[in-house]
Amino acid sequence: MSTTVISTPLPNKEPAWAEAMRHWTNYFVNDFGGGPRPWKFAWVKAGTFPLLLFFIAWYHNTTTAAWIYLAMHGSYGLVWIIKDMAFPDRTWQTRITIGGGINAFLSVLGWYWVFGWLLISGVSRPNYPLPDYAWFCLCISLCILGCVIMIAADAQKYFTLRLRRELITDGMYRYIRHPNYLGEMMIYGSLALMVWHWLPVVVLAWVWGGLFAVNMTLKETSMSHYPEWAHYKQRSWWLLPWVL
Helix, strand or coil: CCCCCCCCCCCCCCCHHHHHHHHHHHHHHHHCCCCCCCEECCHHHHCHHHHHHHHHHHCCCCCHHHHHHHHHHHHHHHHHHHHHHHCCCHHHHCEECHHHHHHHHHHHHHHHHHHHHHHHHCCCCCCCCCCHHHHHHHHHHHHHHHHHHHHHHHHHHHHHHHHCCCCCCCHHHCCECCHHHHHHHHHHHHHHHHHCCHHHHHHHHHHHHHHHHHHHHHHHHHHCCCCCHHHHHHHCECCCCCCC
């Protein structure tokens, strides 16, 4: 008489470096200084369009590049607010301390607004590697595609998990495991290309390496608890099929 033993893969353990960075980041931007928690992360997104419009008026910059940047970054902020009202991300609903809000603004969120200031103020005077019309087409296309990928991935995740807790392996998640992060990277990458200055490159290197990579690593550890994880990981990619 033989007995068949079905083994379930053991879930991965969270890497110590990623767990340490998440703990430090959560304290730095959520709890720093203690006290009342009057703010939400989500509120920052609402200010992007009016702030960029103010920059255009203040610097009297009515160039095509300035208006296109306003349409890209400002509209993304409005799209994100609509998304947040329809299917909110719990992370962005967290109430944070005054000190945490200041830290979050100074370390990450505020730097995104600097992108637009660099271009509209004239600090950055882009000399694009392609004719302006072709470069603008590239940036706009990248931004729109990024928005679609991010919205579709977040919507699928939100409504699927409302019905049942399971590993999502189809739809936007069929070939890549982090399509929402890919969408965000395409959006802010397109903004950096519009500004064409070294500072956005530094900011994105910090955000993508110091925050996104950590979050994706920890997310993969969480997903490894599902029995179908090993097969899903084997047939999918982090961000780009056949590349990464």
